[in-house]
Amino acid sequence: MKSELSSQENWSLVIVPQRGLFDLRLRALWKYRDLVMLFVRRDFVAVYKQTILGPLWYLIQPLLTSVIFTFVFGNIVGLSTDGLPKFLFYMSGTVVWAYFAGCLTKTSETFISNAHLFGKVYFPRLAVPISILISNLITFGIQFAFFLFFMAYFALTGSDIQPNWWILLTPVLVFIMAGLGLGFGIIVSSLTTKYRDLRFLVQFGVQLLMYATPVIYPASFVPQRFQWILQANPMTPIVEAFRYAYLGAGSVDMPKLLYSFGFMLVIVMIGITIFNRVESTFMDTV
C-alpha cells in the first residue's frame, strides 16, 4: 500500500486503485504507436469491403451533399453565398464540417463499440480516439483534394475566387478542429458508459450544430441579434477562415481564432481527464 515501496525496487508496472488526475500515460501511448496505425489501416480496409464503389464513397459523400445543398439552399431557398460560386461555397463548408463531425461522432463511440476489446486486453485506450482522428484526417485529405480539384476547375472557367496566403494557416485550422472533435467526442464517450442516451444526443446534436455554424450560409448573412450564437461557436471562425483562405470570401479574425484555439485546449484537457478516470473502471459499468 505504501508508495515508497515501489520506488525502492524497479517495478515496471504498479497497478493501484486510482491514478492521479493528470497521469495520462502518454509514454505508453507512444509505445503503442504501431497499434494506432494498424487501427487506422483496419478502419480503411474494412469499411468499404464488400461495397461496389469502395473508396469512391469518400468522394460521393461530399459531392452529393454539395449538389443537394446547392440545389436546396442555393437555388430553391436562395441563400446568399457571399458572391462565390454556390457549389464551391457549399463544398468548402461540408468538407470542413465533415471532418469535425466525423471526429466527434466516431470518438464518441469509443467505449461502446470497443467494449469487447477493452474487456479483454489492456492497451492505452486513447489509441482508439487518436486512430480515429488520423483516419478521419486521411478522409479529409482525400475530400479536400477533391475540393481543390473543383476549385481549380472553377478558377479556370473564370469564376471569381481569390485564394490567398492565409492558406498557410490550414494545418492550424485542421489541428483545432481535430482537437475540438476529440475533446467533445471523448467527453461524450466517457459519459455514455453510464448514460447511453448521450449517443443519440450526439448524432442529432451534431446535425443541429451544423446549422449554428456558417456551413450553408455566410456568417455575414446572420442578423446582428443572432451573431452571438455564431460567435460563441468555436467552429465558426474555422469555417470562415477556410473559406476566406481558399475562396476569398468570409473572414480571418485572429482574436476569434485564438478563442477557438483556447476553447479547444480547455475541452481537450477536460476530455482527457474524464476519459482517464473512466478508462480504468468502465468495464464494470458497461
Next chain:
Amino acid sequence: MATVISVENLSKAYRLGQIGTGTFANDLKVWWAKVRSKPNPLQKIGEQDHGNRDGETVWALKDVSFTVQQGEAVGIIGRNGAGKSTLLKILSQVTAPTAGVVRVKGRIASLLEVGTGFHPELTGRENIYLNGAILGMSRAEVSRKLDEIVDFSGVEKYIDTPVKRYSSGMYVRLAFAVAAHLESDILVVDEVLAVGDAEFQKKCLGKMGDVAQKEGRTILFVSHNMAAVTALCSRACLLNNGNLIAEGEVRPVIERYLSAAKSVDRIPLAERTDRRGDGRVRLTDVRLLNDKGDLVEAVASGQDIRISIGYCSMDGAAPENVKVGIGVYSMNETFLLYCSNELVGTDFKSLPPEGRVECRIPQFPLTRGQYNLNISFLIKGILADWVPAARGLQVVEGDFFGTGKLPPAAHGGFLTLQTWEASSASPLRDGQL
C-alpha cells in the same frame, strides 16, 4: 529467484444494481474523495457476511496477497465466481482494483480470450499484425516472428484469406499462435484450452510448458482442467468467494479444491447466486434417494437411485411444457452423463406451481468418486433456472455386477452390464481373412 509479481491486499468490489450512489450529494462526496485519491467514504469495509455481500456491493476479491517468482507457472483455481477472472482482469489492467496494489516486473501479456480484436474482413496476415499490436507487439517484432506464428498455427495456405472465411478451429489456432509468440515476461492465460481439437490443445500445453521451463517466462494459468494445471504448473492458488484460501504445491491445493467443492452443498440451493435463467422458477433443493425412497448421502455403483428436485414458481403460475435436465460432471468439470425427461419421452405438460420432479436411474453406472450435478429447468424451451454443481454426488464402491467384483483400481470411468460366452468358432490367424 526474483519476485516478478507481488499482489498486496488486493480487493475488488462490484456494485450491484444501479450505478451511482443514489443522490447527487453522495455522488459529489465520492467524487471529491476520488479527486484527492482518498478511498471512497461511502464504501463499507470490514464487514463480512455469507457470500461476501455488503449491501449492494459484491466483493469479487478480498484482501488477496501472494507473490510469484520468475519462471514459475502458477495455476489459479476455484469455482465459478470465485474471483479468478477478476484477478486476471486486474493483472492485465482491464479493470482497476478497488483497493490494494499489484507490482509487476517485466512485460505482461494476457490471453484472456484468444482472437481478441480479430477483424473478420482482414486477412490472416493483417490480423496477425493487428492482434499482435493489440497485445503490445511492435510491427517489427511481429514481422520477425511472422513465419514462426504462421507455422505454429498451421494455416499457411489461407494466410491471405479474410478470417471470416476460416473455420472456428483455424481461427483459434491462428489467435493462439499470435499470443503464444508474444515476447512477454509474464503470460496470463485464461481457459484457452477449452477450445480447439485435442491435438491442438496438446500443442498449446506443450508450448506453454516450453514457455515456462525453457524460456524462463512466468505463467499465470486459470483453468478448470485440473489435469492441465497439474501438468503445467509448479504452484497453485485456490480462490473461494474472493478469498485466497490455499497456496502452494499443486497437488495439495487441488485436493483442497476438490474437497472444498463439496462444501458448496452447504449453501442452500435457493440462495445460490451463481444461477442463470429468467427466474420464473427457482430450484430449491436436490435430494438423493434410494429405491425405497429413503434419503441417502452417497450412492453405490449399481444401486437403483432417484434424484428428486424441488422447485417453486416465482410468479405463482403453473410451469408448462417443462424440461428438466441433470448433467453429471466430474470434479475437473468433465461432462459425463445427461438425464432429461425429454430424452425418454416423458412430457411434463403442466406442473403444480410448487413441487418436485424425480428422475430414477437404475443401476447407477459411475464408479467410486465425487461428482457434481448441474440442474436445468426449462419452460417452453426457455431457461427458467440453471444452477451449476447444484448438488455434489458421492459414489461409493458397490456391487454393480452382483459378483462382489469391480474393475481394478476403479477411480473414474463407467460400469456397464455385459455378458460373455465362449465357442469353438475358428480364431483369426495372421494373414488370413
